[in-house]
Amino acid sequence: MGKPNARDRILTAAGQLFHHQGYSNVGINEIIKQADTAKASFYQHFRSKEALCEAWLQDVHDRSETSRADIIAATETSVEDRLITYYEHLSAFLTNSNFRGCPYTNTSAMVDTECTGVVHQIRMHKESLREFFVLLVQSGYPDGDTEILTKIGNQLFILYSGAATESQNLGDLWPVESAKQASLQLLSSIE
Amino acid sequence: MGKPNARDRILTAAGQLFHHQGYSNVGINEIIKQADTAKASFYQHFRSKEALCEAWLQDVHDRSETSRADIIAATETSVEDRLITYYEHLSAFLTNSNFRGCPYTNTSAMVDTECTGVVHQIRMHKESLREFFVLLVQSGYPDGDTEILTKIGNQLFILYSGAATESQNLGDLWPVESAKQASLQLLSSIE
């Protein structure tokens, strides 16, 4: 139960600050103060602020990946119910973070294309999220036409993204509910 | 064909820079350099950088508002065709701006809730965009149930937002096409 090592403390602090204030609005000094560590320790573990950003996004990705894998694996539950569960996760996440939205999308708005590492991290995550929705749909319709199921999966991905984005913009949960309903409607059109 | 006045030059320059680099990543000095004006002139027209941001968003809103009013008014064209037209606008806008996405959503990611003026501007715009989709749907189904038409309009709004967001994240237009198809599918479910 002791203090985690400096690297983990930095990653945790940076995660909170980046998410709540945005990458560009957080400085190294603020991060090391929150992490209760020294600047020299920071640069011992991370080449630069940008490298920290990459590590943070990687960390978030790894966590969310396992949570999605669980949902894909729960084939004893219907696609619809698993989708609803996933939207409940989103709801809780947004409420919990004061409607700060998707860390990847927010970061994408702040870095330019020269930050290739960060941009790559964002695209990897988004592609993986898209694939999750496709797999989810496929798992519910094993005999369905792959092309159609992929199309619907892509659409669910966009609805999910729009829900997170507009919940953040409006500071309200209704877009989440709305996107969930639309997703169910699109799913019901498969047969 | 002479030089526009300083205020307009500043607004134009700031618009480009804010959109392409993001509000937090653009400084006053860069703006006045691009606008070919002096710092004193800047502060004669704008109280602060934040006030400039508000003025910029207001400006973008006014322009897009009239373009949407035209689409609502074109009742001789079907809802589906007008929706497709609007998605073509989005496509062109994203291509044109190197996939920099929605200025409002991007700005929302960079300012915190204390910037009440900016946050208000963002919410006003988003609410007006939501209303556009509702009015569009209603214009095509004058005898439809208002509650259902509003629900569908809200869903189209979220799809549109998700398309812009993920196009930016992935640097690709496929989400726009995908959202358009999903919108048409949801519309077709009305009767």
Added chain:
DNA sequence: GTACTACCAGACAGACTTGTCTGAAAGTGA
């Protein structure tokens, strides 16, 4: 002991930030 690693405190450089201020030039209307 000795070597090694992890960590810490914080000064410092050099460049950047927003916003204020001084003082002057250019254009306009009467």
Added chain:
DNA sequence: TCACTTTCAGACAAGTCTGTCTGGTAGTAC
């Protein structure tokens, strides 16, 4: 010509930023 407004150039204050560097402490392995 006189008065007025707009614009200009840029110094300046007071603070921020990232990243480097020096010098030191604590704990561990052998």
